[in-house]
Amino acid sequence: MDNVYILGIESSCDETSVSIVKNGCEEIATVVLSQMNTHSTYGGVVPEIASRMHVENITIVIEECLKKANMKMEQIDAIAVTYGPGLIGSLLVGVSAATTLSYIYNKPLVPVHHIAGHIYANNLVSKMEFPLIALVVSGGHTDLIYMEDDYKFKKIGGTLDDAVGECYDKVARIIDVPYPGGPLVDKLSYEGKDTYQLPLPLDDNTYNFSFSGIKSAVINLVHNEIQRGNEIRKADIACSFQKRVVDILTKKTMKALKEYNVKNLIIAGGVSANSGIRNKFSELCKNGGIKLTIPHIKYCTDNAAMIACAGYFAYKKGLRAGLDLKAQANTSLF
Amino acid sequence: MKYLLIDTTTSNVTVAIIENNKILFNYQNTIISDMSSKILPIIEAGFNSVNFNLRDIDKIFVVNGPGSFTGIRVGVTIAKTIASALNKNIITLSSLEYMATTFTDKKYLVPIIDARRGNVFAGIYDNNLKLIEKDSLISLNELMKKIDSNYELISYDNINNSIKPKVDILKIILKHENDKSINPHKVNPNYLKLTEAEERLKLKENI
Numbered sequence: 001m002d003n004v005y006i007l008g009i010e011s012s013c014d015e016t017s018v019s020i021v022k023n024g025c026e027e028i029a030t031v032v033l034s035q036m037n038t039h040s041t042y043g044g045v046v047p048e049i050a051s052r053m054h055v056e057n058i059t060i061v062i063e064e065c066l067k068k069a070n071m072k073m074e075q076i077d078a079i080a081v082t083y084g085p086g087l088i089g090s091l092l093v094g095v096s097a098a099t100t101l102s103y104i105y106n107k108p109l110v111p112v113h114h115i116a117g118h119i120y121a122n123n124l125v126s127k128m129e130f131p132l133i134a135l136v137v138s139g140g141h142t143d144l145i146y147m148e149d150d151y152k153f154k155k156i157g158g159t160l161d162d163a164v165g166e167c168y169d170k171v172a173r174i175i176d177v178p179y180p181g182g183p184l185v186d187k188l189s190y191e192g193k194d195t196y197q198l199p200l201p202l203d204d205n206t207y208n209f210s211f212s213g214i215k216s217a218v219i220n221l222v223h224n225e226i227q228r229g230n231e232i233r234k235a236d237i238a239c240s241f242q243k244r245v246v247d248i249l250t251k252k253t254m255k256a257l258k259e260y261n262v263k264n265l266i267i268a269g270g271v272s273a274n275s276g277i278r279n280k281f282s283e284l285c286k287n288g289g290i291k292l293t294i295p296h297i298k299y300c301t302d303n304a305a306m307i308a309c310a311g312y313f314a315y316k317k318g319l320r321a322g323l324d325l326k327a328q329a330n331t332s333l334f
Numbered sequence: 335m336k337y338l339l340i341d342t343t344t345s346n347v348t349v350a351i352i353e354n355n356k357i358l359f360n361y362q363n364t365i366i367s368d369m370s371s372k373i374l375p376i377i378e379a380g381f382n383s384v385n386f387n388l389r390d391i392d393k394i395f396v397v398n399g400p401g402s403f404t405g406i407r408v409g410v411t412i413a414k415t416i417a418s419a420l421n422k423n424i425i426t427l428s429s430l431e432y433m434a435t436t437f438t439d440k441k442y443l444v445p446i447i448d449a450r451r452g453n454v455f456a457g458i459y460d461n462n463l464k465l466i467e468k469d470s471l472i473s474l475n476e477l478m479k480k481i482d483s484n485y486e487l488i489s490y491d492n493i494n495n496s497i498k499p500k501v502d503i504l505k506i507i508l509k510h511e512n513d514k515s516i517n518p519h520k521v522n523p524n525y526l527k528l529t530e531a532e533e534r535l536k537l538k539e540n541i
Contacts, residue, residue, distance in 0.1 A: 041535065048403065048529040055407050059418040060519050073419065089404055092370050096411040099374045104388060104419050323374035 006315060007076045007101075008308025009062070011094030012086025012114050014039055014050045016057045018065040019304035020076070024312030025123050029069035030305045031061050032298075040179050044169075051089030058097045065304075073101065078108040080311020083321070084328030085114055085140065091327035099323050110311045111321040113333045114302075115141060116153070118268035120313065121295040121306035129264045129291065135253050137277065138269030139165035139182075144207045144256055145333075150313045155334045156256060157207020164245060165271045167211035171218050171241055175234045186274045189242040192235030196221060198244050207252055214244055242276045250280050257290055266293045273300035335392045335511070338380075338416075339503060342373060342409035343401030343429040344447060346490050349376045350503050351384055357503055358384045370408045377412070391422060393515070395507060398426040399524035400455035400469060401447055406523040417518035424521055425513045427506060430469045433488050434459035435502035440486040442466060444477070445499070448491040455526055458485070463509050471526045 003022055010017045019030035035053045039045045066072065081098035084091055102109035119134045133156075134145040142159035162170070165182055172181020177188065198217050202210035218241060225232050257265060265285060271277065272294055285292035299306055341348040345366055351359040359380040365372055381387050396413035399406045417424035433445035438461060447455040454474050458467035467480075478494065481487070487496035528536070 042531050046529060046531040049531060051403070051407060052523070052525075052529070055411055056522055058411060059414050062415070063418060063519075089407070092404060093407060093411050096370060096373075096408050097415045100412045100415040101419065103374055103378060104416060323378055324371040326368060326371045 004077045004312060004315070005071070005075060006110070006308040006311045007073075007079050008112070008304040008311050009079070009081045009094045009098045010117065010302055010304040010307045011054045011058065011090050012082045012084070013090060013302055014045045015302040016054050016061050017302065017304035018061045019308045020065060020069045020071060021124075021305055021308035021312060024120070024309050025127065027124055027305050028071070029065050030303060031065040031068060032303050033057050033061050036180065043179050045087070047087045047089055050087055051093060054090050054093035058093055062097065062101070073105045073107075076105070076107060078110050078311065078315045080110040080112045080307050080314065081325070082114050082117060082307050083111040083325055084331040086329065088327060088329040091329070095325055095327040099325055103323055108315065109321045109323070109325060110315045110319055111325055112307045112310045112314055113331065115143070115269075115333045116151070116310040116314070117306040119145070119266065120310035121268060121299040121303075122266040122293045123309050124299060124305060125293050125295055128266065128293070131260070131262050132264035132266055133253065133256050133260060133262050134266045134268055135249065136269045137164045137249070137267065137271035139163060139169065139271070141269060142209050142211070144253060146256075146260055146262070151317050153333050157209065157252065159209040159211060160202070161210050161212040162215060164209070164211055164249070165269070167215050167245070168271065170215050174218055174222050175232065175237050177234070182271065183273065185238045186242065186276060188235050188238040189276060190239075192233065192237070192239035194240045194243045195233070195236045196240035198240050200244055201248050203248060203251070207256055209248065209252070211245070214241065246276045246280045249277060250284055253281070254284055254288065257288070263289065264291045264293070268295065270301050273297050336386060336390055337393050337395060337507060337511070338377070338388070338391050339395040339507065340373070340409045340413050341397035341429065341432060342369060342405045343397050343399055344405060344490055345369065345402070346499070347373070348501065348503070349373065349380055351380050352503065352507060353384070355504060355508070360503065362501070369405060373408060373412060388416065389420060393423040393425060393511070395425050395427055395510065396521065397429045397432055398521065399429055400449075400471070400526040401429045403523070403525060406525065410521060410523050414518045414521045417521065423515035424518050425510055425515060426521055426524070427510060428457065428469055428524070430455060430457040431459060431463060431465070432501055432506050433499040434463060435505040436488050436497070436499045437502070438486040438497070441484045442486065444481060444485050444487050446477070446487055446489040446491065446493050446496060448489070448493065449527065454493065463505065469526060
């Protein structure tokens with residue numbers, strides 16, 4: 001079989017990224033231009049600034065990626081692009097560039113859902129084996145997904161309110177940890193002890209999650225401690241919070257693996273960079289005979305390699321978009 | 335010489351293909367919704383209707399603002415992607431100057447785009463497209479102080495008895511076809527306005 005080269009473009013939030021992946025598993029070249037330093041000035045991603053920076057950088061990143069891969073567009077089999085979900089202004093830049101390239105070079109255009117991308121980042125680590133359970137944890141998502149085969153996504157549970165990454169960022173703000181809050185709370189948790197009584201979020205029989213309760217609990221806790229004139233032990237709060245979040249994520253995920261009789265677990269999304277989550281799942285899967293795959297840290301955050309990867313399987317499945325591909329801020333994978 | 339012109343800075347979109355000062359394809363329409371997904375199909379239809387293709391183009395003219403931030407980005411992204419991929423010359427045009435190609439018997443033309451909260455993007459040109467006062471973001475009241483009967487207000491937004499633009503593609507191209515081409519990577523929107531977050535930060539820093 002001939003090799004298939006997919007050029008992926010990702011611009012859904014604050015990273016402009018282009019990547020070329022061979023056969024959905026071998027990364028040829030990836031360029032990621034992160035805007036994090038700019039947005040950190042504002043304490044979070046400013047959508048209009050993100051859009052502006054994408055326009056400034058998109059063609060540079062495309063050209064750099066081709067140069068790095070030592071390839072020409074003519075050698076590419078298809079162009080994959082994140083069409084959603086994400087910041088609409090940001091998505092539009094990637095979609096416009098991808099559509100234009102598809103037109104210029106007469107290459108198939110493959111629409112990729114951002115979450116499918118996060119899941120397929122794992123295929124860069126090791127060939128995904130089915131059936132599998134995917135736990136997607138990011139700033140916008142907390143989903144448990146059952147995959148019987150390539151590009152077949154069945155949601156078995158998800159967050160009813162805040163996404164886990166969103167909750168991390170909010171807790172960071174409450175205990176005054178600077179942007180980017182999530183990773184810093186993770187780091188801080190190792191300097192503390194699990195001394196605070198925080199509830200285990202939505203500990204029921206479903207596969208759903210809820211993080212607004214624990215967020216409120218942290219708010220109330222900090223508020224009460226201030227009222228009482230007690231010292232806020234940030235590291236202890238971070239530790240207690242992280243422990244509860246990791247406990248519920250692992251509890252429900254391990255239960256799903258058992259009930260669906262699945263031996264493969266993959267973790268995806270920005271929050272899969274969280275060391276608490278990585279460590280606990282590694283331990284549990286090792287003991288339970290489960291094959292665990294977590295993307296390399298550099299593929300946990302937004303990047304185009306994962307889009308090119310997912311794009312390969314979408315391409316094989318015959319998914320195509322026309323020149324009228326629309327960017328969509330909200331769109332479901334299921 | 336073969337040219338492609340793209341203007342998506344307002345909902346009044348232009349896509350035109352020009353050869354030797356003749357307009358071969360001229361799409362001028364109001365696109366209210368999903369504009370971004372409609373431009374490439376229009377460009378494709380354009381090249382399907384002429385006997386050469388995008389690769390044969392000598393120069394791309396892209397209107398890069400001011401106007402709708404999202405609209406500007408769509409046109410600029412498409413134009414700079416084409417120019418950088420196919421190594422084409424690219425020239426940016428002002429949306430206001432483009433509107434000022436409208437014919438009038440008055441001495442001066444004042445193209446205006448609504449910028450909300452009582453502000454407008456506006457410039458002043460004479461009827462040979464000579465720049466009298468450069469494009470800027472200005473309060474409408476401030477602008478009106480400069481206006482007398484010698485001035486024609488031109489706007490898609492019906493501002494103070496303005497007339498509707500009737501753009502003259504060849505007029506603006508003739509003026510700019512010998513402009514120096516820009517490195518496609520450096521072709522960027524001309525928003526004429528900082529983002530709100532940047533404005534707030536600037537305000538804070540100045541206190």
